[in-house]
Amino acid sequence: MNATAGSADGVRTIIDRLGIKTDDVVMEIGFDSDIDAALREAVVSCVGELHDEDTVDVVDTVLLWWREEDGDLVDVLMDARTPLTDEGVVWLLTPKPGRVGHIESAEIAEAAPTAGLQGTSSINAGTDWVATRLVSPRGR
Template identity: 60%
Template sequence: MSATAGQAADGVRSLADRFGIEPGMVVMEMGYDDDVDQDLRDALTDRCGELVDEDTDEVVDAVLLWYRDGDGDLFEMLVETLSPLADNGVVWLLTPKAGRDGHVEPSEISESAPTAGLQQTSTVNAGKDWSGARLVLRRGAKGKK
């Protein structure tokens, strides 16, 4: 069996595969700053093309939300991701790993996501300094914003 386009020859899944990003998807990015993981951004843009910003009028398949402790209210930022998000879209909440500047306690995510109408389904290693929490709309949550 041959490796798919997103897999390395040794069978290791690429970052874009771990994030479920496919060619043609529209991916919005929020919270960009000079500390983001460029390897992750490059892998995702190689797969789907340019990332759109939060001013887009497009319906998006995925949102990358770079969030650090001190960036503002996490609940409000998560709610902002919902307007352009497709009903089957995914929010990737990217936070600094434990011990890094701006680390966000998991309890903050577990409290804010459900209140915003999202549920966490998994986490991934999103790079040397970042973790990613995969958040999806709770059933029926989009209409209740």
């Protein structure tokens, strides 16, 4: 089930799968009219507000909406990683294959380690989006 399922269980499921808790500080990068509104609303309902990339707060989670035409993925991943707690997570949200702006998984696999992150899993994040979980490698 995904965030667009529309039921309370569907919303709770996507929040659980993202690992977001009610007291988490969440930063959002790359918001635009094409994002999955149900996913975003579920996160806002859980945490109360989303911080933008200009926040000075330390954050637990970054929601990074990214499309092929958005520029240099390594640069934005490095910016996203900077305010994270040691156990923080970047959820890289990219259009699914066949959708406008899709990014090949090989590009993500190449960009993440250059930015000091490693991919751990991917989940369905709505009708048009997939979320890739990126974290700092252990032992850093």
